[in-house]
Amino acid sequence: MDNKGLVYLDNAATTQVDPRIADALSKLMQTHLGNPSSRHALGLHAERAVRNARAAVAERFAVDKSRVFFTSGATEASALAILGTAAKQRAPGHVLVSSTEHPSVLDSAALLSKAGHEVERIPVDQDGVIDAKRLESMLRPETFLVAMMHVNNEVGTVQPVGRLALLVKRKNRRCRVLVDAVQSFGLLATKMDGLSADILVASGHKLHAPSGIGCLALKRGVSLAPIWGGGDQEQGLRPGTENVLGIVALGMAATLGRGDRQRLADGCRVLQEAVRAALRDSEPVVASERRAPHIVTVTVPGLRAEVVVNALSERGVCVSSGSACHSRRSLRSHVLTALGVADDVEVIRLSLGRLSSDDEISRGAELIESTLKGLR
Numbered sequence: 433m434d435n436k437g438l439v440y441l442d443n444a445a446t447t448q449v450d451p452r453i454a455d456a457l458s459k460l461m462q463t464h465l466g467n468p469s470s471r472h473a474l475g476l477h478a479e480r481a482v483r484n485a486r487a488a489v490a491e492r493f494a495v496d497k498s499r500v501f502f503t504s505g506a507t508e509a510s511a512l513a514i515l516g517t518a519a520k521q522r523a524p525g526h527v528l529v530s531s532t533e534h535p536s537v538l539d540s541a542a543l544l545s546k547a548g549h550e551v552e553r554i555p556v557d558q559d560g561v562i563d564a565k566r567l568e569s570m571l572r573p574e575t576f577l578v579a580m581m582h583v584n585n586e587v588g589t590v591q592p593v594g595r596l597a598l599l600v601k602r603k604n605r606r607c608r609v610l611v612d613a614v615q616s617f618g619l620l621a622t623k624m625d626g627l628s629a630d631i632l633v634a635s636g637h638k639l640h641a642p643s644g645i646g647c648l649a650l651k652r653g654v655s656l657a658p659i660w661g662g663g664d665q666e667q668g669l670r671p672g673t674e675n676v677l678g679i680v681a682l683g684m685a686a687t688l689g690r691g692d693r694q695r696l697a698d699g700c701r702v703l704q705e706a707v708r709a710a711l712r713d714s715e716p717v718v719a720s721e722r723r724a725p726h727i728v729t730v731t732v733p734g735l736r737a738e739v740v741v742n743a744l745s746e747r748g749v750c751v752s753s754g755s756a757c758h759s760r761r762s763l764r765s766h767v768l769t770a771l772g773v774a775d776d777v778e779v780i781r782l783s784l785g786r787l788s789s790d791d792e793i794s795r796g797a798e799l800i801e802s803t804l805k806g807l808r
């Protein structure tokens with residue numbers, strides 16, 4: 433689809449591939465790429481490309497490059513982390529997941545219940561932040577995994593993961609902390625030690641690489657049991673011939689990052705004000721000081737979110753009525769429910785990326801204001 437003139441405000445769902453990455457991939461595709469496992473020149477060339485990308489990703493996580501494992505995306509990375517941690521337990525145990533996790537974490541954790549583990553959800557406050565005391569009271573000696581996402585994809589909450597993870601470790605030294613860093617990787621600090629995490633997960637298509645590539649990083653000394661076999665790629669943890677093009681793209685994306693935080697925050701403010709200029713009672717779901725700079729989710733009082741999304745789409749503006757998965761399933765978002773947002777409150781999510789230009793943002797603001805005024 434020709435997207436000239438489109439205003440794309442749905443970067444939390446996926447991002448446009450950076451032209452520099454597209455260019456590099458297109459050149460690479462026109463060369464004869466070997467299999468990184470082959471020992472001839474073409475294989476060694478591919479292996480080198482994978483090695484360089486691994487080093488770039490490892491730098492963002494501040495881990496040794498041997499601790500980065502490429503996967504098909506963040507969903508697979510979280511599944512590997514959760515199932516691979518559980519597979520190392522000798523007896524059924526206890527798992528805690530924050531109630532605003534992405535379905536990739538919630539659904540994989542739910543699989544553990546079938547294997548006899550107990551899985552509980554950690555409640556959050558009205559901004560989506562976990563209450564430390566509540567978390568502490570839920571931890572048990574047999575808790576072997578706590579999953580807390582860094583930035584929520586639906587409402588943008590930044591979880592104080594570092595502080596909470598330290599609390600977990602103080603109470604239960606052996607418990608692993610899994611952090612879904614999909615929305616923060618390349619934007620906020622995602623160093624393994626800084627977040628006091630054991631396992632970090634990221635995805636390429638949220639930061640201007642194509643979809644179908646992601647990774648997990650393991651802290652030194654942390655290991656997972658493989659959950660399928662088939663080869664010794666990725667140290668046997670993720671067997672299967674490597675997606676060399678995707679890996680190269682993720683390595684470049686990790687280096688290029690997600691853009692200037694202040695510019696993204698200013699852009700979100702402009703968009704939020706545009707909604708407010710049309711709908712006086714519109715409110716952000718999460719207070720700005722507790723939110724990542726690139727996502728703002730706002731209420732649309734008196735309107736149905738689906739109608740707003742469609743009306744804006746007709747005028748060339750792409751926004752979402754929640755996360756991409758929820759908007760398609762048209763279920764009430766579990767994140768809004770966890771934040772205590774009443775069922776009849778409708779919201780739209782506006783999210784920016786490094787390639788959102790100032791002109792695109794101001795055109796978006798004008799179109800949002802006029803479209804919403806027309807719908808009122």
Ligand SMILES: Cc1ncc(COP(=O)(O)O)c(C=O)c1O
Nearest residue numbers: 505506507534536585614635646
């Ligand atoms: C916070 C979060 N975690 C996980 C995922 C899943 O990532 P992927 O599409 O790479 O499987 C997404 C993407 O929707 C996300 O936003």
